[in-house]
Amino acid sequence: MPYRRQAEALVRQLEIAPFLDALEAEAPGSVDPDIWAAIVEQAARFAEGVIDPVDAALDRQGASLRDGRVVTADGHRAAWRRFADDGWLTLALPEAAGGQGLPLALLTACEELFNHASPAFTMLATPNRTAAAMLENVADPTTRAAWVPQLLSGEWTATICISEPDAGSDVGRIRTRASRGEGGIWRVNGEKCWISYGDHDLAARIGHCMLARSSDAIGVRGLSLFLVPNARDDGAPNGVHVRRIEEKLGLHGSPTCVMGFDGAEATLIGEEGRGLQTLFHMMLLMRLSCAPQGVGVAEAALATAIGYARDRRQGGDPAAPPVAITAHADVQRQLLRMAGRVEIARGIALAAAVVMDLGERCTDDEARAGWLALAQFLLPIAKDHSARLAFDVASEALQVLGGAGYTKEWPVERRLRDARVFAVFEGTTGIQAIDLLHRRLWRERGEGIKRFIALARADVPNGEDGAPLHAVLNRLEEVAQVLSGWHERTRDAESGATAFLDLCGLAVGGWIATRLITHAGDDAVGRRIRAAARFFLAELEPRAEVEARLATLGSARLDAIGDYLD
Ligand SMILES: Cc1cc2nc3c(=O)[nH]c(=O)nc-3n(C[C@H](O)[C@H](O)[C@H](O)COP(=O)(O)OP(=O)(O)OC[C@H]3O[C@@H](n4cnc5c(N)ncnc54)[C@H](O)[C@@H]3O)c2cc1C
Numbered sequence: 001m002p003y004r005r006q007a008e009a010l011v012r013q014l015e016i017a018p019f020l021d022a023l024e025a026e027a028p029g030s031v032d033p034d035i036w037a038a039i040v041e042q043a044a045r046f047a048e049g050v051i052d053p054v055d056a057a058l059d060r061q062g063a064s065l066r067d068g069r070v071v072t073a074d075g076h077r078a079a080w081r082r083f084a085d086d087g088w089l090t091l092a093l094p095e096a097a098g099g100q101g102l103p104l105a106l107l108t109a110c111e112e113l114f115n116h117a118s119p120a121f122t123m124l125a126t127p128n129r130t131a132a133a134m135l136e137n138v139a140d141p142t143t144r145a146a147w148v149p150q151l152l153s154g155e156w157t158a159t160i161c162i163s164e165p166d167a168g169s170d171v172g173r174i175r176t177r178a179s180r181g182e183g184g185i186w187r188v189n190g191e192k193c194w195i196s197y198g199d200h201d202l203a204a205r206i207g208h209c210m211l212a213r214s215s216d217a218i219g220v221r222g223l224s225l226f227l228v229p230n231a232r233d234d235g236a237p238n239g240v241h242v243r244r245i246e247e248k249l250g251l252h253g254s255p256t257c258v259m260g261f262d263g264a265e266a267t268l269i270g271e272e273g274r275g276l277q278t279l280f281h282m283m284l285l286m287r288l289s290c291a292p293q294g295v296g297v298a299e300a301a302l303a304t305a306i307g308y309a310r311d312r313r314q315g316g317d318p319a320a321p322p323v324a325i326t327a328h329a330d331v332q333r334q335l336l337r338m339a340g341r342v343e344i345a346r347g348i349a350l351a352a353a354v355v356m357d358l359g360e361r362c363t364d365d366e367a368r369a370g371w372l373a374l375a376q377f378l379l380p381i382a383k384d385h386s387a388r389l390a391f392d393v394a395s396e397a398l399q400v401l402g403g404a405g406y407t408k409e410w411p412v413e414r415r416l417r418d419a420r421v422f423a424v425f426e427g428t429t430g431i432q433a434i435d436l437l438h439r440r441l442w443r444e445r446g447e448g449i450k451r452f453i454a455l456a457r458a459d460v461p462n463g464e465d466g467a468p469l470h471a472v473l474n475r476l477e478e479v480a481q482v483l484s485g486w487h488e489r490t491r492d493a494e495s496g497a498t499a500f501l502d503l504c505g506l507a508v509g510g511w512i513a514t515r516l517i518t519h520a521g522d523d524a525v526g527r528r529i530r531a532a533a534r535f536f537l538a539e540l541e542p543r544a545e546v547e548a549r550l551a552t553l554g555s556a557r558l559d560a561i562g563d564y565l566d
Contacts, residue, residue, distance in 0.1 A: 002303035006116060007044035008525045009346065010109040011037045016519040017105055017350045018459065019358060026361045027103075036106050039091075043110035046086060051117035054079045058120050058253025059414050063200065065245050070199040070255045079121065080202045084154025088114075089129050097136040098152050104285075104360075105353040108292050112346065115296025116303075119418050120253030122296075124157060124197050126289045127282075131158035131209050134282035135227070138270045143227060147207060157203040160279075160286060161210040161228070161259070163194045169431050171211065171276065172219035178212040178226055178266060186266040188212050188228055191243070191258065194425070198257030199230065199242040206230045208240070208259070209282060210266070211275045223275035226266035239264040250417030283426075284375075287383045288356055290426050291349035294386025294419070295342060298393035301415040302338045305397035308404070309335060325400075334400055338393045340513070340536030343529055345386045347512035348505075352382040370451060377440055377448025378508065380432040385505045387422035388429065394419050433497035436504065441480060442487055449480050449504070456511040465517050468537050469510040472544040476507045482552050492554040499550035506544045513537045 015033050024031040054075040061073035083089070092107040093099020114122040132151040135144055150156035167173040176190025188210065192198075199206065207229050214224040230240040239262040246256040270278030309326045316323035325331045355375045362368040394416035398405035405412045423429045440448055453473050460466040483500060486493040516533040520526040 002300070002307070003044040003048040003113065003116065005303070005528075006113060006299050007040050009343065009529060010112060011040050012520060012525050012529060013343075013347055013350055013516075014040070014105060014109055016515070017347075017354050018515065019351070019354045023103065023354055023357055023361070026358060026363065030101075030103055030357075030361075036109070039102070039106060040109050040113070043088070043113045046083075046088070047113040047117040050079050050082050051114055051121050054121065055118035055253070055414075056411075058118060059250075059418075060252075062252030063245060063255035065242060068242060069201065070242060070245060070257065072200050072202055072255070073253055076121070076253065077202050080124065080154060083121075083125065089125060089132075089154055090152050093129065093133055093152065094136070097132065098149055103354070104288065104357045105350050108288065108349050108353040111289055112292035112296040112299065112349070115293045116300045117296075118253065119293055119297055120251045122293065123251070123254045124200075124202065126286055127158045127160050127197070127209070128152075128154070130282045130285040130289070131160070131207065133285060134209070134279070135269070137281060138278055139227070139267075143267050143269070146233075147227070150205070151207075155203060156205040156207060157197060157200070158207045158209055159195050159198055160282065161192050161195050161198070161208040162279075163192060165191065165193055169428060171223075174211055174213055174223055176210070176212040176261065178214045178224060186214075186226060186268055187239075187263045188226060188261045188266045189263060191260055193258045194246070195257045195259050196254055196425075198255065198259045200255055206240075209269070209279065210261075211279060212266070214268075214272055214275075217273065220276045221273060224272045225269040225275040225278040227269055228261065228264050228266045232265060249420055250414070251421060284356070284379065287379050287426055288349075288353060290422060291345070291352060291382040291386045294383075294388075294390035294422050295345045295349055297390040297415050297419050297422075298338070298342050298345070298386070301390075301394040301397035301412050302335075302342055304410060304412050304415075305338065305400040306335060308401050308410070312402075331400060334396055336532065336535040337539075338396050339528075339532035340534075340539075341389050342393060343516065343532040344509040344512050344536050345382075345389050347516060348378070348382050348385060348508055351508075351512065352378040373444065373448040374451050374455070375448075376444075377436075377452055377504070380427070380436055380501065381505045381508050383426065384423065384429050384432045384501060385509070387419075390419035390422050391416065429498060429501070433501040434494060436501050437483065437493055437497045441483055446480055446484060449476070452508065452511075453477055456507070460511060460514045460518075465537075466514055468540045469507075469514045471541055472503075472507050472510050475544055475548045476503055479503060479548050479551050489554075491558075495555040495558055496551040496553055499547045499553075503544060503547040503551055506540060506547060509536060510540045510544075513540070 020031050057073045063070050063072050090099045091102050092104050095101040128151050132148050178188045207227050210226045210228050211223045213222045215222045232238050241260040242257050243260050244258040312325045313322040358371040359375045398412045462470040513533040513536045520529040
């Protein structure tokens with residue numbers, strides 16, 4: 001039942017997602033709601049029947065290190081094999097690369113269902129699929145032929161291998177060293193940490209998509225991208241070792257590894273010294289996948305809260321039997337607030353995916369640049385909004401369950417633990433917010449923001465339903481103008497960067513909510529979506545007002561930090 005409700009909402013939102021006309025014009029035949037609906041329903045059945053049943057074991061057993069190798073939980077391997085054999089890794093890859101050539105929006109919808117079932121499980125698919133896409137674009141023909149089919153079959157897997165003890169958010173401080181030795185062979189030496197699925201027993205070979213320092217140039221200019229396999233072509237070990245796996249709050253089924261590289265043979269991918277730029281495509285796709293990850297986990301928590309609230313009886317006339325807690329205004333508020341945020345985050349994720357598709361498929365250079373600018377604006381919002389949403393909704397769902405929510409008898413505490421890291425990996429909230437300010441607003445002169453505001457104004461008339469959105473778009477425009485002028489006042493602007501990110505999120509959310517009210521339809525699914533969107537819209541202006549004021553408050557309130565830290 002929860003998966004059916006989620007699939008119905010996804011199918012409806014896919015049908016009415018923004019810019020589908022433009023996508024169909026760019027790639028005729030790519031928009032096919034009937035096929036999309038059939039695939040989403042299949043994904044829902046797969047999530048419920050195959051992934052969901054192993055999530056509890058993944059959480060309870062986690063992964064362990066035995067004799068220098070990571071051993072995964074019972075059932076993990078069989079579920080992964082079925083996932084790969086059923087073709088879920090190939091959905092949005094071009095047909096020329098062995099993929100199914102379907103749009104990213106459809107993949108995003110399916111990923112939301114898989115993450116509902118288990119984010120720890122789904123986390124292995126993302127680097128696999130995105131590494132295959134990246135290698136297909138930039139690797140030499142031999143590497144491409146060796147790796148892409150194996151990654152898409154799930155026989156081999158990939159990681160994204162960036163972080164180090166002294167290089168987290170600050171990628172330019174990476175120290176792992178790559179040098180070219182005898183026979184022109186590259187070898188890497190160093191330590192990487194936090195590597196998701198850095199080692200495991202689910203695949204025969206693991207390729208690390210690694211940023212390493214190949215010259216003495218300072219910062220990111222000295223970094224190149226390498227593919228570093230854990231085993232050589234003949235199966236011999238390649239100097240890649242798991243040093244530790246982290247004991248974490250959540251996501252226990254996804255092993256987070258400290259990896260040592262001791263003279264490991266590596267293949268240079270793309271141009272030397274342009275590692276970050278080469279990895280960019282994979283990183284963008286991974287960031288997009290963070291959006292359905294957050295929405296999927298939030299949806300799972302919300303579904304539990306709805307089911308529980310319908311059954312749980314408390315309060316009402318003491319002389320009569322107690323009423324279901326759904327009768328209380330405060331519980332109604334909590335349920336609708338969760339539902340509104342989930343529905344809107346879903347819409348933002350799908351919109352970002354359509355815009356990414358347009359950025360990739362559009363043939364006109366100027367139009368493509370416009371779509372890419374819009375994608376760059378929407379992506380951090382889609383990523384961070386969903387990340388924080390997942391934790392907030394899990395927490396609110398726990399509240400609806402009362403004491404029961406705090407126990408392991410209900411899966412809500414698991415969602416809460418799993419979700420907390422979403423706002424940390426793939427760029428913390430703070431880094432996303434600062435990126436929005438420095439790159440999008442200052443360096444690119446707010447191109448994506450302006451484009452979004454113009455498109456939203458043109459898309460939604462300033463009538464009764466559109467009024468809150470137009471008010472918030474005006475606010476966003478004013479705040480963006482103020483912050484644009486604070487280029488020299490970096491500390492002032494950065495102290496409000498997260499509030500600015502939130503204001504942008506509310507404006508994009510307001511646009512999606514207004515569209516949903518207009519287009520979602522009047523059947524049971526449409527009424528459910530519209531109820532959630534109406535609640536979101538009702539609170540939009542006061543919430544935007546708070547963020548707008550915080551975004552431009554300046555940094556004076558931070559001046560006493562020295563006294564506090566002393
Ligand atoms: C479960 C898990 C899985 C992960 N998987 C992978 C993986 O597969 N591959 C991989 O390469 N990495 C992975 N990571 C690492 C992850 O990407 C990093 O944790 C993240 O980038 C943050 O780096 P850090 O932990 O070093 O925090 P830090 O960079 O030390 O940041 C600490 C705090 O300071 C803030 N901060 C830092 N710099 C600035 C700044 N310039 N301005 C303002 N604020 C700043 C941050 O926002 C944050 O709040 C994973 C992490 C976890 C926990």
